[in-house]
Amino acid sequence: MQSLTSQRFETFWSKVTLPNSDHKLAIIGSEKPQSFICVNSKHLCCFISNAKDSLRDAKRLGFMISTNLDSNYDTIILELTKSKETNLGLVSLAEEHLKVGGKMIINGDNQIGVKSFLKTVSIQWPAEMMVAKKKGRIAIFSKTKQLFGYWKIYQDFRINKDGYFTRCDMFSPKEIDKGSQKLTSVFSNKLFGEVADLGSGWGYLSKEALRLNKKIKRITLFESNYSAYLASKKNIDDERATFRWASLENVSNLKRRFNHVICNPPFHSGRSKDLSLLKSFIFHSSRLINAQGCVWMVFVSGVYLENELREYFKNVKILYKDKHYFVCQLLKPKGYKHV
Ligand SMILES: C[S@@+](CC[C@H](N)C(=O)[O-])C[C@H]1O[C@@H](n2cnc3c(N)ncnc32)[C@H](O)[C@@H]1O
Numbered sequence: 001m002q003s004l005t006s007q008r009f010e011t012f013w014s015k016v017t018l019p020n021s022d023h024k025l026a027i028i029g030s031e032k033p034q035s036f037i038c039v040n041s042k043h044l045c046c047f048i049s050n051a052k053d054s055l056r057d058a059k060r061l062g063f064m065i066s067t068n069l070d071s072n073y074d075t076i077i078l079e080l081t082k083s084k085e086t087n088l089g090l091v092s093l094a095e096e097h098l099k100v101g102g103k104m105i106i107n108g109d110n111q112i113g114v115k116s117f118l119k120t121v122s123i124q125w126p127a128e129m130m131v132a133k134k135k136g137r138i139a140i141f142s143k144t145k146q147l148f149g150y151w152k153i154y155q156d157f158r159i160n161k162d163g164y165f166t167r168c169d170m171f172s173p174k175e176i177d178k179g180s181q182k183l184t185s186v187f188s189n190k191l192f193g194e195v196a197d198l199g200s201g202w203g204y205l206s207k208e209a210l211r212l213n214k215k216i217k218r219i220t221l222f223e224s225n226y227s228a229y230l231a232s233k234k235n236i237d238d239e240r241a242t243f244r245w246a247s248l249e250n251v252s253n254l255k256r257r258f259n260h261v262i263c264n265p266p267f268h269s270g271r272s273k274d275l276s277l278l279k280s281f282i283f284h285s286s287r288l289i290n291a292q293g294c295v296w297m298v299f300v301s302g303v304y305l306e307n308e309l310r311e312y313f314k315n316v317k318i319l320y321k322d323k324h325y326f327v328c329q330l331l332k333p334k335g336y337k338h339v
Helices: 004-015 052-061 084-096 114-122 149-155 178-184 204-212 226-235 275-288
Strands: 025-028 045-048 064-066 073-079 098-109 129-133 136-142 193-198 216-223 241-245 258-263 289-300 315-321 325-331
Touching: 004 073, 004 098, 004 129, 004 136, 025 084, 045 052, 052 064, 073 084, 084 098, 084 114, 084 149, 098 114, 114 136, 178 204, 178 289, 178 325, 193 204, 193 275, 204 216, 204 226, 204 258, 216 226, 226 241, 258 275, 275 289
Parallel strands: 025 045, 025 073, 045 064, 073 098, 193 216, 193 258, 216 241, 258 289
Antiparallel strands: 098 136, 129 136, 289 325, 315 325
């Protein structure tokens, strides 16, 4: 079923008259290319995203794809994300890449504060048209000159309070996640050989794993968010680390097996809870270890149950538990053979 954001866009799009038939279009901020089915000239439209899976879907639908805006456009459609700083950075980026007279369309849900965001933008850049519909707002602006250059800082990687390079468009950018911290407290001197970090974010778990475990031969970081992948490369300077911009789909084709998997699994896709994503992280972790290998995972209490882990692992050891998190070591049954 179409989301309200997408329905709002579709109605608005049918009313907008664009300058000419070969206008260049770009879509930014969205992780859902399916929301733009009504855009007909997909071959002239570039879908920009950090998310590996969204880019794959966009390509299948016929869009051009990229991780960044790299030329000038007639129209840029910005779908607001849940992070205000990311949205400010995207407005500045879009404005820079719009031709003079070009149009920017901003679409967002009330839930993520579209009303106040449009107000902030409109103070300097009044909208030509704004529609409130389907629990959100959509507005169109026409570029005259560059107004929001100072918001470009939100496109930069900056050092957070814990000393790591991050950016606002990734998981826990301001500080180390408490759950990840709990996980690192149990694996000191326990990891060796080949290690995989699944959903490695900006690299905290891997950096700590390398610092605390001299016997690691190689650690492979798998991360689907392109900017988190770039940040992890900035944060880890160790020749034992290799970095893969990859999604679980790519991991499922992997033949290599690991002595250990470390993971703080995601349980959201964009703004909504996604337990099937969490489940597939558990499933893929169980596949990635060799017969003697083990998985080290942290869970937010109440989101997933210890018992459910027994679907994929015979041996579930809880190493740490408090009212917010539990950390476990997961092993395969004795005598397990890979199929
Ligand atoms: C809870 S965060 C943990 C990040 C990092 N390991 C840490 O401890 O700070 C989960 C990470 O998984 C990534 N992720 C989500 N879906 C993914 C997928 N399908 N394939 C690979 N990584 C994914 C997210 O971008 C996010 O960085």
